[in-house]
Amino acid sequence: xxxxSPVPVHPRLGVRVAYxxxxxxxxxxxxxxxxxxxxxxxxxxxxxxxAERQTKTPMFGCRMCGQCALPVTGYVCPMGCPKELRNxxxxxxxxxxxCEVYPERRCVWVDAYDRAAxxxxxxxxxxxxxxxxxxxxxxxxxLNYWQGRDEELWTDNNGAHx
Amino acid sequence: MxxxxxxxxxxxxxxAEISPPRGASTAKITETARSLKDWVDAVNVTDNQGSNVRxxxxxGSLAVLKTGLEPVMQMTCRDRNRIxxxxxxxxxxxxxxxxxxxxxxxxxxxxxxxxxxxVFDLDSVQLLWTLRTMRDQHVLLSGRRLDPAPDCFLGxxxxxxxxxxxxxxxxxxxxxxxxxxxxxxxxVFDVPAFARWMTQVxxxxxxxxxxxxxxxxxxxxxxxxxxxxxxVPGVEVPDHIFQRLRKVPPAEQTAEGIKLAAEIAxxxxxxxxxxxxxxxxxxxxxxxxxxxDRAGLxxxxxxxxx
Numbered sequence: 001x002x003x004x005s006p007v008p009v010h011p012r013l014g015v016r017v018a019y020x021x022x023x024x025x026x027x028x029x030x031x032x033x034x035x036x037x038x039x040x041x042x043x044x045x046x047x048x049x050x051a052e053r054q055t056k057t058p059m060f061g062c063r064m065c066g067q068c069a070l071p072v073t074g075y076v077c078p079m080g081c082p083k084e085l086r087n088x089x090x091x092x093x094x095x096x097x098x099c100e101v102y103p104e105r106r107c108v109w110v111d112a113y114d115r116a117a118x119x120x121x122x123x124x125x126x127x128x129x130x131x132x133x134x135x136x137x138x139x140x141x142x143l144n145y146w147q148g149r150d151e152e153l154w155t156d157n158n159g160a161h162x
Numbered sequence: 163m164x165x166x167x168x169x170x171x172x173x174x175x176x177x178a179e180i181s182p183p184r185g186a187s188t189a190k191i192t193e194t195a196r197s198l199k200d201w202v203d204a205v206n207v208t209d210n211q212g213s214n215v216r217x218x219x220x221x222g223s224l225a226v227l228k229t230g231l232e233p234v235m236q237m238t239c240r241d242r243n244r245i246x247x248x249x250x251x252x253x254x255x256x257x258x259x260x261x262x263x264x265x266x267x268x269x270x271x272x273x274x275x276x277x278x279x280x281v282f283d284l285d286s287v288q289l290l291w292t293l294r295t296m297r298d299q300h301v302l303l304s305g306r307r308l309d310p311a312p313d314c315f316l317g318x319x320x321x322x323x324x325x326x327x328x329x330x331x332x333x334x335x336x337x338x339x340x341x342x343x344x345x346x347x348x349x350v351f352d353v354p355a356f357a358r359w360m361t362q363v364x365x366x367x368x369x370x371x372x373x374x375x376x377x378x379x380x381x382x383x384x385x386x387x388x389x390x391x392x393x394v395p396g397v398e399v400p401d402h403i404f405q406r407l408r409k410v411p412p413a414e415q416t417a418e419g420i421k422l423a424a425e426i427a428x429x430x431x432x433x434x435x436x437x438x439x440x441x442x443x444x445x446x447x448x449x450x451x452x453x454x455d456r457a458g459l460x461x462x463x464x465x466x467x468x
Contacts, residue, residue, distance in 0.1 A: 082269055083239075083280065087287035088333045090266045091321030091348055092395030100395040101269045113326035126332055128339060131244060131288045131303065158339040162291040162303060
């Protein structure tokens, strides 16, 4: 099950604000407790997941893959890449930085590189991202993040299992 | 000497490319492979290139293997999910196909079935990572054990010229970390830009783990160059190349293209860390001997008489 076809989206949220929010929203005991409470009640979970969708779709073009890569991609969603590439740009990026599939739009990875580099975070783009778990589509990635289920999404260890 | 051995021994490798036909016969592949056998170390067999349906890459690779030439089986992430891709590696290895070239693949939009579902279940880094794990750890992506594990020599592609240019060497670094042992690049027309990328690649220490084969193409005409510029994703042709080809009459453009390819091959061969050239001549394979002869690369190709 996947959502509508991916289209590159330039985030509406400035990258500095995004990194500041990242510090505030980092998992801790409080968020874990909150997450567990929300998950334990069906309606609360649906409401929370809906709120995430309402926030992230206009802001990042979020498609609710449920395994958010934004913290290490300069807050540009890689699932907007028509090839859904999570490990960097394909070889077809136009000389002007345009997406090969949607030439009127900017490649999400060109965008991600610029935004991450502007904050000294270009090194994030070297992380190896594991394959997407397609069972997670539609889930709340915020809950997954707070509950520590996102910890294995990427690694800097070459020897790790994919 | 296999491609793997050639590169391990520090020799200069040459690879070329065959596009399988739109039809149920390997006769043309066999003929082309025979004609290239004495000139190249291995030949790529493309995987539905440009998102157009062609005879399967594994079948074309098998036909090449039967002629005594080594195939490089191309594997894209466009058409198959992680189950099919892993299964294909097992099949290829069992049939004796050792060289696997992993790439993302063109989007279906560019091919003859633009309404096809783009799969891209894995990306090229994830696929390399998966195949390396199958070979070295004897396990599937799922963790299930393999017996016996496949044997393979893993390749990747990279486009040194596409934005974000500052990230392109790092991008190769990710592929090397994931398992790439050799890399073939997109067409090199802009040699100074390629040399800058190579400097970054060397600075990252990647040439110690991964052999770089520079992509060199023979252009047949100004028209072909125009088509490449406007229709092949990720190819940027500098103006001076256009100007040079426009200066010669149409009848002599093919010869000029070969001359140009030979010059570029010579120039990239001089760049430290370049381990070989990949001749992007699909459909124009007869140009291979002329390019290598002109570039003087045949003579420097080791001592085994090939």
